[in-house]
Amino acid sequence: MSSQSDVAPAAGPADACAVRVVDPEKVAIVTAALPGTETITELAQVFGLLSDPGRLRVIIALLEGGEMCVCDIAASCGHSESAVSHALRLLRANRVVRVRRAGRMAYYRLDDSHVRMLLDLALTHIGHGEEGT
Helix, strand or coil: CCCCCHHHCCCCCCCCCCCCCCCHHHHHHHHHHHHCHHHHHHHHHHHHHHCCCHHHHHHHHHHHHHHHHHHHHHHHHHHCCCHHHHHHHHHHHHHCCEEECCCCCEHHHHHHHHHHHHHHHHHHHHHHHHHHC
C-alpha cells in the first residue's frame, strides 16, 4: 500500500512554455489574419466531410471519373447506392459536389476546381510522405 508521499507529482504539459513570453506584435498579426468564426466553422465542416472514409471514396471516385451517376459511384466505391446517395446529399449540402439532372437520371461531379485542388494537394502530401519510407 502506498501513501500520498510515494506518488510522484503530476508533470505539466510537455508543450508548455518554460518561460511565458508573449510577442504582442506577432499575436496582433496572427489574430488579424485568422478567419472569422463563421469561416472557421465552415472549414471544419468541409474537413469533417472529408474525414469520413466512405465520403472520401465517393469524392475520389468523382475526382477520377468526372461526372457520374449514383449507380456508377456505388459500383466504383463498393458501397450501396443508398449509402452513396446519403453521402452525396451531405456533400451537396456543403457545396462539395453538384448535381445535373437529365430526365430521371442525376449526375454528380465535384463542385469546382477548388475541391479538386484540395484533394490533389492532399493526395500529393500523402504520396510525399510515402517517398521518404
